[in-house]
Amino acid sequence: MKIYTKSGDAGMTSLIGGERVMKYDPRVEAYGTVDELTAFIALLADELRDDSRAEDVIADLERIESVLMTVEALLAVGYGGDGKVAPIEECRVEALEQAIDAMQSEIPPITKFTIPGGHRAVSLAHVCRTICRRSERAALRANEVKSIDQSVMKYLNRLSDYLYTLGRLLTERFKVEERLWQP
Numbered sequence: 401m402k403i404y405t406k407s408g409d410a411g412m413t414s415l416i417g418g419e420r421v422m423k424y425d426p427r428v429e430a431y432g433t434v435d436e437l438t439a440f441i442a443l444l445a446d447e448l449r450d451d452s453r454a455e456d457v458i459a460d461l462e463r464i465e466s467v468l469m470t471v472e473a474l475l476a477v478g479y480g481g482d483g484k485v486a487p488i489e490e491c492r493v494e495a496l497e498q499a500i501d502a503m504q505s506e507i508p509p510i511t512k513f514t515i516p517g518g519h520r521a522v523s524l525a526h527v528c529r530t531i532c533r534r535s536e537r538a539a540l541r542a543n544e545v546k547s548i549d550q551s552v553m554k555y556l557n558r559l560s561d562y563l564y565t566l567g568r569l570l571t572e573r574f575k576v577e578e579r580l581w582q583p
Contacts (some may be wrong), residue, residue, distance in 0.1 A: 414424075415428075417484065427475055447524055471556065500562050503566065514526075
């Protein structure tokens, strides 16, 4: 199979189900932003891969990357494509919640906003969090064009919480001073 089709040369692409749309369609923007998030999560995993303090995190991040491929597919469903991609299972959201709870048991509670930084992996976790929030906003805009399975919204919302907590966990594990916003 050839990687190029030439069918997008005029700025259009096909969604699942065959609908043709412009490449700036909100659905394309949404799954493209999730694709960006997936790539940054892979970069974060690569950054952590050789550090024994983050072995448990690598497995989580790899599972998340796989679920994000499903998120992309759900966002790429056009008219005529309903039912072709299964929704995200509730157990995937629950897995994020369990991971968040486990991470929170390792870190001190806070009452102020966190300022990212102090270690490359910590900063990358926060970059992933911000891209996840942008993905969520893009999915909401896509939902205005064509109804998106609500499992997408729920998963992205919980994932941003996971990534925020992961940034704090890495701050703790790498013995980085956590900076809190002082208004």
